[in-house]
Amino acid sequence: MAEYESHEYDVLVIGAGGAGLSAAIEASAAGVSVGVVCKSLLGKAHTVMAEGGIAASLATVDDRDSWKVHFADTMRGGQYLNNWRMAELHAKEAPDRVRELEAYGALFDRTAEGRILQRNFGGHKYPRLAHVGDRTGLEMIRTLQDHGIHQGMQVYMEHTVLSLLKREGRVVGAFGYERERGRFHLWQAGAVVLATGGIGKAFRITSNSWEYSGDGHALAYHAGADLIGMEFVQFHPTGMVWPPSVRGILVTEGVRGEGGILMNKDRRRFMFDDIPDLYKNQTADNPEEGWRYTQGDKEARRPPELLTRDHVARCIMREIRQGRGSPHGGVFLDIAWIREKLPNAAEHIRKKLPSMYHQFMELAGIDITQEAMEVGPTTHYVMGGIRVDADTQMSTVPGLFAAGECASGLHGANRLGGNSLSDLLVFGKRAGHYAAVRSQEFPVGPSDSGQLEKVIQEALAPFERESDGEGAYQIQHELQDCMQDRVGIVRRQEEMEQAVKTIQELRQRASRVRVTGNREYNPGWHTAMDLDSLLTVSEAVARAGIERKESRGAHFRADCPDKDEAMGKVTMVVRKGTDSTMQIEQQAVPAMPDELQQIIKEMQ
Amino acid sequence: MSTATFRIWRGKGQEGRFEDYSTEYSEGMVVLDAVHKVQAEQAPDLAVRWNCKAGKCGSCSAEVNGKPKLMCMTRLSDLPLNEPVTVEPMKAFPPIKDLVTDVSWNYRVKQRIRKFAPRKPDFEDGTWRIDQQDVERVQEFRKCIECYLCQDVCHVLRDHRLHSQFVGPRFFVYAAALDMHPLDTEDRLPDLQQRDGIGFCNITKCCTKVCPENITITDNAIIPLKERVVDRFYDPLGRLLGFFRRK
Numbered sequence: 077m078a079e080y081e082s083h084e085y086d087v088l089v090i091g092a093g094g095a096g097l098s099a100a101i102e103a104s105a106a107g108v109s110v111g112v113v114c115k116s117l118l119g120k121a122h123t124v125m126a127e128g129g130i131a132a133s134l135a136t137v138d139d140r141d142s143w144k145v146h147f148a149d150t151m152r153g154g155q156y157l158n159n160w161r162m163a164e165l166h167a168k169e170a171p172d173r174v175r176e177l178e179a180y181g182a183l184f185d186r187t188a189e190g191r192i193l194q195r196n197f198g199g200h201k202y203p204r205l206a207h208v209g210d211r212t213g214l215e216m217i218r219t220l221q222d223h224g225i226h227q228g229m230q231v232y233m234e235h236t237v238l239s240l241l242k243r244e245g246r247v248v249g250a251f252g253y254e255r256e257r258g259r260f261h262l263w264q265a266g267a268v269v270l271a272t273g274g275i276g277k278a279f280r281i282t283s284n285s286w287e288y289s290g291d292g293h294a295l296a297y298h299a300g301a302d303l304i305g306m307e308f309v310q311f312h313p314t315g316m317v318w319p320p321s322v323r324g325i326l327v328t329e330g331v332r333g334e335g336g337i338l339m340n341k342d343r344r345r346f347m348f349d350d351i352p353d354l355y356k357n358q359t360a361d362n363p364e365e366g367w368r369y370t371q372g373d374k375e376a377r378r379p380p381e382l383l384t385r386d387h388v389a390r391c392i393m394r395e396i397r398q399g400r401g402s403p404h405g406g407v408f409l410d411i412a413w414i415r416e417k418l419p420n421a422a423e424h425i426r427k428k429l430p431s432m433y434h435q436f437m438e439l440a441g442i443d444i445t446q447e448a449m450e451v452g453p454t455t456h457y458v459m460g461g462i463r464v465d466a467d468t469q470m471s472t473v474p475g476l477f478a479a480g481e482c483a484s485g486l487h488g489a490n491r492l493g494g495n496s497l498s499d500l501l502v503f504g505k506r507a508g509h510y511a512a513v514r515s516q517e518f519p520v521g522p523s524d525s526g527q528l529e530k531v532i533q534e535a536l537a538p539f540e541r542e543s544d545g546e547g548a549y550q551i552q553h554e555l556q557d558c559m560q561d562r563v564g565i566v567r568r569q570e571e572m573e574q575a576v577k578t579i580q581e582l583r584q585r586a587s588r589v590r591v592t593g594n595r596e597y598n599p600g601w602h603t604a605m606d607l608d609s610l611l612t613v614s615e616a617v618a619r620a621g622i623e624r625k626e627s628r629g630a631h632f633r634a635d636c637p638d639k640d641e642a643m644g645k646v647t648m649v650v651r652k653g654t655d656s657t658m659q660i661e662q663q664a665v666p667a668m669p670d671e672l673q674q675i676i677k678e679m680q
Numbered sequence: 681m682s683t684a685t686f687r688i689w690r691g692k693g694q695e696g697r698f699e700d701y702s703t704e705y706s707e708g709m710v711v712l713d714a715v716h717k718v719q720a721e722q723a724p725d726l727a728v729r730w731n732c733k734a735g736k737c738g739s740c741s742a743e744v745n746g747k748p749k750l751m752c753m754t755r756l757s758d759l760p761l762n763e764p765v766t767v768e769p770m771k772a773f774p775p776i777k778d779l780v781t782d783v784s785w786n787y788r789v790k791q792r793i794r795k796f797a798p799r800k801p802d803f804e805d806g807t808w809r810i811d812q813q814d815v816e817r818v819q820e821f822r823k824c825i826e827c828y829l830c831q832d833v834c835h836v837l838r839d840h841r842l843h844s845q846f847v848g849p850r851f852f853v854y855a856a857a858l859d860m861h862p863l864d865t866e867d868r869l870p871d872l873q874q875r876d877g878i879g880f881c882n883i884t885k886c887c888t889k890v891c892p893e894n895i896t897i898t899d900n901a902i903i904p905l906k907e908r909v910v911d912r913f914y915d916p917l918g919r920l921l922g923f924f925r926r927k
Contacts, residue, residue: 117729118787119826120737175806181796181861183815183822190809208819214736215822225787226795233784256776285731319708325734435734438753440708549720593725596692597777600724 078532080251080260085111085230086515087508088250088265090237090292093121094213094497095480096271097220098504099511103269104227106512111263113232113252115287119221122273122285123500126213127328127431128197129205130177130501131494132170136191138374141202143167147672148679150495152354153199153384154459154488155629156644157305160668161466162486166495166502173501174206180223182215184208196333196370198382199492201358201679203372210330210431216497235261237291238605239531240268240299240476241523247299247475249523251531255602258595260532264523266515269469269507270296270462270478275309275613277552277606279455280560283315283326289606290613292482296462297612301471303650305484306460306613307620307631310491311565313388315454317406322439324454327409327432329493331449332381334428335370336411337363338392339448340400346407347380350391355383357680367417386490386630389453393565396452406452412445421445453565457496458613459487459630460620463649469507475518479507489629538591538604545590548604555582555610563618568635569625575618583611619660620648681706684761686714688726689768692777699723700764705756711767712740712751715779727778735892738827742779743768748829748890770832783828789847793855794871798863814862821857821901823893826850830887830897836880846877849887849897856901859908873909878902 086108089100096112103110114121135141147167151158174192178184184206185193194203208215225231237252241264249264272292276284297303314327332338340346351359359380360366366379381388392407402408411429415421422445426433429444436442436449461484462471469477480500487495538545555578562575586607591600626640627633646662653659668676681704690699701718712730719726730740733752740751745759745766759765773781802808830849836842847855855868855876872878883906885898895901 116731116737117739117783120731120739122732124737124825125732125734178808179798179801179806181798181858181863183810183818183861186810186812186815188812190811191807193812208822211736211823214825218822218826222790222795225791233787256782285733285737287731320706321709321713322734431736438735439710439755547724549724553720591724597727597780598725599719599727603724 078260078536080262080528082262082264083111084264084520085109086266086520087269087511088113088263089269089271090250091121091271091273091480092118092231093123093271093273093480094216094220094500095504095507096269097217097224098501099269099271099479099508100229101220101224101227102505102508103512104229106509108512108515110229111232111265112229113235113237113250113263115234115236117233118231119217121217122288123213123217125283125326126216126497127210127326128330128333129195129207129212129494130170130174130216130497131197131200131204131492132174132206132498133167133204134171134174134192134194134206136187137194137372138202141204144675145201145679146170146204148676149200150486150492151488151676153490153492155490156488157629157647157665158488159466159485160666160672164672165466166486166499169502170498173498173505177216177219177501180219182219195330196378196382197493198329198332198388199384200494205494210328210429212497232261236602236605237295238535240295241527242299243521243524245474246518247473248521251528253535255597258598258601262523262528264520266518266520267475267477267511269511270476270482271480271504272482274481275458276455278555278559278610278614278617279564280556281315281324282455283312283324284455290609291606292478293461293616294609294612296471296473296476296478297616297650297652299473299476300652301473301476302463303484303616304460304463304647305488305620306458306616306650307624307648308459308489308629309455309617310385310457310459310630311389311453312456313385313392313453314409314451316440317450317452318404319440325435326454326456327449327451328429331409331411331429331432333370334411335367335414336381336409337379337413338381339408339410340395341402342400346395347383347388347391351380351383352387359383384490385493386632389565390632392453402450404450406450408448409451410448412447457481457491459489459491460484460617467506468510469503470510475514477507477511479503489631535605538589538601541588541590543590545588546585547600548589548591548607551582551586551589551607552603552610555579555614559614559617563621565632567621567631567633569622572618572622576615576622579611579615579618586611615658616650619658620650623648623660623662684714684756685764686718687764687766688715688718688778690726690778691775693775698766709756710752711744711749711754711756711765714756715751715767727776727780729780736825738825741770741827741829741832743770748832750827750829750892753892770828772832772834772837785843786826786828786831786850789851790854793851793858794866794868796858796861796864797866799865808863810862818857818860818862820895821853823895824850824853825893827892829890829892833886833890835884835886842877842880846880849902851876852878852881852905853895853897853901856905859905869909869912872905873913878906878909881906
């Protein structure tokens with residue numbers, strides 16, 4: 077058997093974005109030993125890309141805000157498929173987590189009184205996003221990183237986990253490899269926290285980087301954990317569309333929060349054409365009112381550009397499909413127009429949206445203070461993921477915890493912007509705390525060497541195959557095309573069935589992939605190792621999408637365009653069957669207690 | 681589509697050579713796209729670090745035609761494509777493979793710098809009041825994406841290899857961000873003067889020129905820190921006054 081290095085920690089955290097670092101900090105604070113394994117260098121995880129802000133009802137800008145309003149907004153945005161308990165905890169604890177981040181050194185933009193400034197965002201009734209210009213994610217990850225490195229945790233940068241290890245039905249560690257030398261590592265742990273983020277790389281057009289191959293989802297699935305809500309993939313309405321090489325890169329919702337408007341090629345503000353009933357009361361019916369809202373007028377209602385992401389993305393798709401799109405297959409997002417309203421508009425835009433200004437100037441040669449951007453939907457986030465207990469974040473497999481994007485429940489059928497960063501802080505901390513507690517009850521023990529041998533064999537097999545095997549990149553690209561075209565923003569039964577078939581064929585081909593070169597920092601090998609995760613999450617998305625025969629939130633089916641009341645009460649559960657095939661089951665969403673139902677009623 | 685040649689460093693550790701790869705390019709492509717294309721079509725084991733592809737994570741630092749750059753923000757249309765485009769790893773750090781270098785020294789240096797130590801909260805609910813003006817002064821430094829291009833270009837590290845006595849521009853920016861943080865109470869000046877070697881910087885401003893975030897590293901971070909160090913440790917009058925003030 078190949079050699080490997082062994083390590084032991086009370087708590088092992090896999091992933092070092094906002095959720096992973098929050099978990100590691102909290103577990104370290106509890107006094108247990110903590111190891112953190114991450115695929116990239118520390119501080120480079122996708123949290124860095126988050127732009128808009130952290131949603132928390134601090135009520136510094138509008139004192140009508142409270143956890144109750146935030147809770148109701150989150151549930152409405154998720155079309156009531158959310159885990160109500162997670163939505164409740166999230167809304168109650170987010171303000172404290174933001175203040176904690178400030179105590180760690182984060183510097184948010186301020187109000188005139190010197191308090192944390194909050195901005196408007198889609199689906200949030202009041203200005204609620206604590207932010208730093210449009211680089212809030214960078215501020216958050218750097219703050220957690222700079223705080224975390226002094227807490228005693230050991231970080232394994234550029235290491236990838238291939239498999240979770242189980243003994244007597246519980247998770248006892250993980251096994252993987254390091255990129256630099258290609259050597260194998262065993263991490264034994266009393267508890268494991270998955271914080272691996274999303275699955276964006278399963279799609280061709282995405283705001284996600286190479287890392288987001290659904291590793292945590294797949295690791296948990298293979299370990300026997302339930303995945304829920306996998307049909308709900310968020311397509312962010314505004315990604316860059318031109319030039320081709322930047323297609324998919326995110327354009328923050330903050331642009332619309334600051335007054336940016338969406339227009340088709342006829343310069344029509346098409347978002348006024350379709351306002352869902354659920355939001356009619358809260359949405360402006362004329363441009364003037366919408367503008368006043370973005371400038372902080374408390375009497376005004378929000379412009380339709382700030383409706384939920386699923387809806388805005390579909391309206392944009394409608395304009396494009398009906399031939400009213402922009403020259404490169406998007407629509408126009410215009411912030412330059414505010415010069416009609418503000419004397420120092422160009423300076424204001426550069427100050428409020430510095431990264432967007434920079435991004436368009438450098439990558440597209442467009443000055444957003446002078447001309448409109450071209451934007452279109454991009455795969456951004458997966459609401460579905462590992463089913464967890466709301467309070468402890470433990471999955472359905474003992475000893476295995478999950479937090480952040482790879483966990484599921486908080487966002488239901490659609491996530492509100494800004495609720496992701498707060499999710500990472502609130503549930504990262506909870507996962508870290510309860511993992512630390514559990515690690516004291518179940519200390520580290522030996523692993524099954526037979527299990528390790530099998531993982532090593534599979535990992536090395538691509539080097540030993542005959543020369544006619546194909547490379548991993550081609551399979552990855554074909555999978556991305558398949559998911560983009562057949563399980564994208566607008567879905568149909570036959571297309572999704574076709575996708576499941578294609579995924580199975582690709583899986584056959586993946587089992588014959590060949591890797592050239594050796595194990596030292598070999599991206600061909602890394603891509604091959606990620607294929608299983610990508611294929612697993614893709615199949616879960618497609619199968620759950622087939623099962624949900626209605627349109628709700630981010631899941632839109634052209635063949636069932638309406639909501640189905642019965643379907644609104646069930647969650648799709650995906651798990652690995654005893655015969656290793658993917659099983660899917662519908663389960664009732666737990667009923668909400670009366671007092672929370674009352675809150676939702678009051679907030680309508 | 682037209683074709684361009686990329687002269688990419690292929691090597692392990694100190695050993696290696698340039699290899700030429702011809703590949704097609706299209707409008708708007710950046711150097712990182714070309715490297716990925718070569719990787720997918722011709723050299724599957726070509727090692728390169730990258731993440732966000734939008735200039736926000738600072739992973740894909742390299743030297744393009746001899747200049748320290750983020751590959752994801754370097755557009756082909758800004759380069760002369762009638763001759764080969766050279767792409768090689770940063771020089772201030774030990775090479776690992778191809779375009780990937782060992783930047784772990786930076787992480788060790790950061791760990792040594794005294795951490796943020798806030799003053800007591802202004803209110804019982806644990807919050808502070810801070811002026812936007814005070815926030816803005818520091819926000820420039822907090823834009824840093826830790827690409828380490830400033831470290832790469834700094835002659836104290838690149839040519840003189842004084843890694844053991846000098847922390848480099850990135851960590852002067854980091855120290856400045858902490859020092860000028862409106863809530864911070866820690867004193868980092870003795871470390872900066874002695875252990876971190878701020879005196880080695882002779883303000884040639886190379887770091888400022890390569891910063892992809894346009895942080896005014898030398899003028900806004902390093903010079904003010906140098907001034908504080910000088911005031912504290914080298915100004916006899918100031919020391920005398922300080923002596924009386926402490927009384």
